[in-house]
Amino acid sequence: MPTDRPTTLLAELTHRCPLHCPYCSNPLELMRAEAELTTDEWKRVFSEARSLGVLQLGLSGGEPLLRKDLEDLAAHARSVGLYSTLVTSGLGLTRSRAERLKEIGLEHIQISIQDSDPEVAERIAGARSVRHKQAAAQLVRELGFAFTVNVVLHRANLDRIEQIIDMAADLGADRVELANTQYYGWGLRNRSALQPTREQVERSREVAQRAIQRYRGRMQITYVLPDYYEAFPKACYGGWGKLYLVIAPNGSVLPCHGATQITGLSFDNIREHSLDWIWQESEAFRLFRGDSWMKEPCRSCPRKTVDFGGCRCQAFALTGDAANTDPVCTLTPLRQIVDRALEEPALPEYQYRYPSEAPLPV
Amino acid sequence: MAPDPRLLTADSRPKLWRLARLDFDPVRQRPVLLYPEGAVLLNDTGAAILELCDGARSVGDIVAVLNDRYHADVEADVTEYLDTMAQRELIRAD
Numbered sequence: 001m002p003t004d005r006p007t008t009l010l011a012e013l014t015h016r017c018p019l020h021c022p023y024c025s026n027p028l029e030l031m032r033a034e035a036e037l038t039t040d041e042w043k044r045v046f047s048e049a050r051s052l053g054v055l056q057l058g059l060s061g062g063e064p065l066l067r068k069d070l071e072d073l074a075a076h077a078r079s080v081g082l083y084s085t086l087v088t089s090g091l092g093l094t095r096s097r098a099e100r101l102k103e104i105g106l107e108h109i110q111i112s113i114q115d116s117d118p119e120v121a122e123r124i125a126g127a128r129s130v131r132h133k134q135a136a137a138q139l140v141r142e143l144g145f146a147f148t149v150n151v152v153l154h155r156a157n158l159d160r161i162e163q164i165i166d167m168a169a170d171l172g173a174d175r176v177e178l179a180n181t182q183y184y185g186w187g188l189r190n191r192s193a194l195q196p197t198r199e200q201v202e203r204s205r206e207v208a209q210r211a212i213q214r215y216r217g218r219m220q221i222t223y224v225l226p227d228y229y230e231a232f233p234k235a236c237y238g239g240w241g242k243l244y245l246v247i248a249p250n251g252s253v254l255p256c257h258g259a260t261q262i263t264g265l266s267f268d269n270i271r272e273h274s275l276d277w278i279w280q281e282s283e284a285f286r287l288f289r290g291d292s293w294m295k296e297p298c299r300s301c302p303r304k305t306v307d308f309g310g311c312r313c314q315a316f317a318l319t320g321d322a323a324n325t326d327p328v329c330t331l332t333p334l335r336q337i338v339d340r341a342l343e344e345p346a347l348p349e350y351q352y353r354y355p356s357e358a359p360l361p362v
Numbered sequence: 363m364a365p366d367p368r369l370l371t372a373d374s375r376p377k378l379w380r381l382a383r384l385d386f387d388p389v390r391q392r393p394v395l396l397y398p399e400g401a402v403l404l405n406d407t408g409a410a411i412l413e414l415c416d417g418a419r420s421v422g423d424i425v426a427v428l429n430d431r432y433h434a435d436v437e438a439d440v441t442e443y444l445d446t447m448a449q450r451e452l453i454r455a456d
Contacts (some may be wrong), residue, residue, distance in 0.1 A: 009403055050389070083383070146398050220451065
């Protein structure tokens with residue numbers, strides 16, 4: 001069977017970031033600036049990605065605006081025909097940079113918002129950020145970019161989901177993505193501080209449903225429930241190595257941004273191989289492609305073509321074996337791991353994302 | 363309450379979602395509709411319909427253009443396709 005062509009590339013241009021959110025999707029081991037790919041290396045990767053079939057490019061991080069060559073990279077992406085999204089905190093988006101990005105044809109900007117309550121927002125971000133984000137949103141709106149607001153939900157902001165949605169609308173968003181925290185890396189480390197209660201989840205689901213109706217035609221709302229409260233796992237990007245790939249700041253090519261936590265898995269680097277070779281041949285991609293790696297109950301389960309056994313990174317993080325069924329699935333006895341986690345006592349302290357594990361300066 | 367933008371009539375004047383762009387994918391040799399976090403691979407007929415969604419032509423006009431182009435009655439197929447795309451909010455009627 002020929003390998004599918006990928007449609008989406010997430011380019012983590014840097015791990016550097018002015019924010020310190022305790023649910024960051026970057027790995028616990030953050031890469032330093034010296035390890036990052038050069039401008040020319042990223043450009044080559046974008047060209048190769050397009051030839052391989054990638055249509056959607058996420059210019060992400062860390063904070064991608066910390067790359068001085070971001071405009072140059074975005075221009076190149078556009079010139080090879082990619083639809084690009086700048087995934088940003090909004091910090092560092094000055095008028096001149098925003099105008100330049102518009103000029104070179106960047107189409108879509110996604111700004112993260114932590115909360116509608118400015119105090120709680122800055123507490124979770126671990127940095128002064130609310131005013132910068134408002135100014136950035138205003139620029140994005142004014143210059144006519146497609147504009148998405150992205151919000152990570154957790155115990156401390158879930159009860160304000162309605163105010164958060166209204167705030168996104170006030171900022172002029174075309175879309176708002178509300179996604180409950182996923183517990184890998186930093187999120188897993190902070191799970192007992194982030195995890196919402198079942199009552200919070202139920203209520204937020206109803207509020208989101210109503211808001212979807214209310215804003216229909218004006219603002220598109222997507223709401224991703226926390227998978228721990230679901231009966232079946234999420235289908236990660238259509239299955240491992242099928243449509244999606246991630247390139248880390250140093251050029252390592254990953255099937256998923258969480259894949260580095262699967263110890264024992266080694267990743268090929270675009271400094272040594274072509275992207276095409278890596279997509280087809282890299283062991284990290286081949287290992288969980290298709291369904292021959294599956295154990296029971298996945299192997300004989302009709303849902304294996306629906307959710308592909310769930311998330312490999314979550315299976316590894318919670319069971320120590322990436323080939324196990326995602327323990328969110330209620331069809332496996334491993335589910336008791338998730339059920340036990342849901343009973344965990346709530347802790348109030350965050351461990352913030354820092355390159356070293358220094359405490360947050362106050 | 364404003365009319366539901368997902369429901370089209372013969373008089374609706376659909377246009378592509380502001381955030382969506384029609385393009386051609388030289389790798390797959392297929393027309394494609396691109397938008398934030400998504401892409402729909404189209405066939406030539408789908409692309410021909412969407413190209414006519416300019417916010418000026420009505421659904422009736424679009425059907426007339428395509429009836430003429432294909433020398434056949436394509437009304438049922440075209441309206442069904444437009445309805446599907448409107449339900450997905452990839453085209454909008456004002």
